[in-house]
Amino acid sequence: xxxxxxxxxxxxxxxxxxxxxxxxxxxxxxxxxxxxxxxxxxxxxxxxxxxxxxxxxxxxxxxxxxxxxxxxxxxxxxxxxxxxxxxxxxxxxxxxxxxxxxxxxxxxx
Amino acid sequence: xxxxxxxxxxxxxxxxxxxxxxxxxxxxxxxxxxxxxxxxxxxxxxxxxxxxxxxxxxxxxxxxxxxxxxxxxxx
Numbered sequence: 009x010x011x012x013x014x015x016x017x018x019x020x021x022x023x024x025x026x027x028x029x030x031x032x033x034x035x036x037x038x039x040x041x042x043x044x045x046x047x048x049x050x051x052x053x054x055x056x057x058x059x060x061x062x063x064x065x066x067x068x069x070x071x072x073x074x075x076x077x078x079x080x081x082x083x084x085x086x087x088x089x090x091x092x093x094x095x096x097x098x099x100x101x102x103x104x105x106x107x108x109x110x111x112x113x114x115x116x117x
Numbered sequence: 118x119x120x121x122x123x124x125x126x127x128x129x130x131x132x133x134x135x136x137x138x139x140x141x142x143x144x145x146x147x148x149x150x151x152x153x154x155x156x157x158x159x160x161x162x163x164x165x166x167x168x169x170x171x172x173x174x175x176x177x178x179x180x181x182x183x184x185x186x187x188x189x190x191x192x
Binding site: 088098 | 177183
C-alpha cells in the first residue's frame with residue numbers, strides 16, 4: 009500500500025463521515041462539491057471534509073482508492089457511498105438519511 | 118464531448134442501453150445523462166455508475182468534465 013493510500017485509509021477510518029471535495033464546505037470550488045455539501049448540511053450530520061485542491065497526492069490517490077474517477081466522494085463509516093449524483097439520488101429517495109441514522113453517525117452541532 | 122460520441126461509447130459497452138442526454142450549459146462539455154440498461158440489474162448504484170464510467174474509457178473526470186449521471190434498470 010502506498011503512503012497516499014495509507015493516509016487516505018486513515019482519514020476514512022478515523023471519521024464517521026468524510027467528504028473529499030474541491031474547496032471547503034464554506035467555499036466549495038466546484039458545483040458538484042457544492043451540491044454534496046448542501047446535501048450533508050440538509051441531513052444535519054457532522055462530517056470531516058478534505059480539500060483535494062490543497063493536496064495533489066490525495067487528489068489523484070482518492071480516485072485509485074475508490075476506483076472512482078471524480079470528486080466529490082463520500083465515505084460513511086469507512087464505506088465509499090458514491091459521488092454527488094448518487095448522494096442526490098439517495099437523498100431524494102430518503103435513503104441517505106435512513107443510512108446515516110442506521111449507522112448512528114454524529115449529528116451536526 | 119459531443120452527445121453522439123458519449124451515446125455511442127455507452128451503447129457499445131452496454132448493448133441495449135438507452136441514453137438520454139441533456140446539455141446543461143450549451144457548450145458540449147456539461148452533460149446530464151440518464152442511462153437505462155439491463156446490465157444494471159442487481160447492481161449497487163456505485164457499480165452501475167462504474168459501468169458507465171468504464172464505458173467512457175477514462176474520459177470521465179478528464180476530457181469529460183461534467184456528467185451528471187442517473188442510472189436506471191429497465192422496467
